[in-house]
Amino acid sequence: MLSSLHPNLVICQNTKAHSILFTKLRDETTSSESFVRYAKRSMRLLAEDALAEFPTKPVDIHTPCGPFQGVEGPDPTTICAVSIVRSGDALLESVRDVESAVRVGKILIQRDESDPEKRPTLFYSKMPPGVENMYILLCDPMLATGGSATMAIGTLVSKHNVDPAKIIFANMICAPEGLQCMATNFPAVKIVTVVVDEKLNESKFIVPGLGDYGDRFFNT
Ligand code: PRP
DSSP: OOGGTTEEOOOOOSHHHHHHHHHHHHOTTTTTHHHHHHHHHHHHHHHHHTTTTSOOOHHHHEETEEEEEEEEEOOOGGEEEEEEETHHHHHHHHOOOOOOOOEEEEEEOOOOOOTTTTTOOEEEEOOOGGGSSEEEEEEEESSSHHHHHHHHHHHHHHTTTTGGGGGEHHHHHHHOHHHHOOOOOOOOTTEEEEEEEEEOOOOEEEEESOOOHHHHHOOO
16 A cells, blocks of 8 residues: 555645646657647646645635635745755756745755765755745655655754654655655655555666656757
């Protein structure tokens, strides 16, 4: 069962829109230009789904025809969207398209592509003042081994005093191995993903996956 991989997992793959868009993203014949277009459409849906997971409260409004009790999320200026550079920047921009008032933080973490088992390196992190009091929307389209996300969250917690329970990790595609790594290290972090794939291959690529998200999105 997928829910046993992580105690705080939300999967939004069951909508037809995501299924259609992901078929295009997975297809190796999809050009980089088309990949960007389908990815932006899909990430925008994910951004809405992930933002909706922050705490909500009832709100009384009036429609043109009468009173109505609705629901609202937190003030967007109390949310900091944090990108794990570089692929995270693509998802960050979709979040900002949906909610332009969010604050922004950046973390640069690099994996050693020649040795995927090696611990990644943290090069840089920059957060807005008061980030320890904000909700965090961590943005990275891919979760493979979980090494990068674990390091990013560890940095947010130890260097920027963020409470893991206030972090939502928005992710397009993940592997069971990455979810298990996150469950071991940060079970309180909620993960909102579109799809959970089968496994990682020997090169630590997600299978069946969609290849290298960053390379395809940025036409590297
Ligand atoms: C990808 C992806 C994640 C990481 C996932 O980034 O965007 O950050 O790999 O792998 P992991 O779970 O095993 O750490 P990559 O290092 O390829 O850099 P990029 O964002 O520049 O493409």
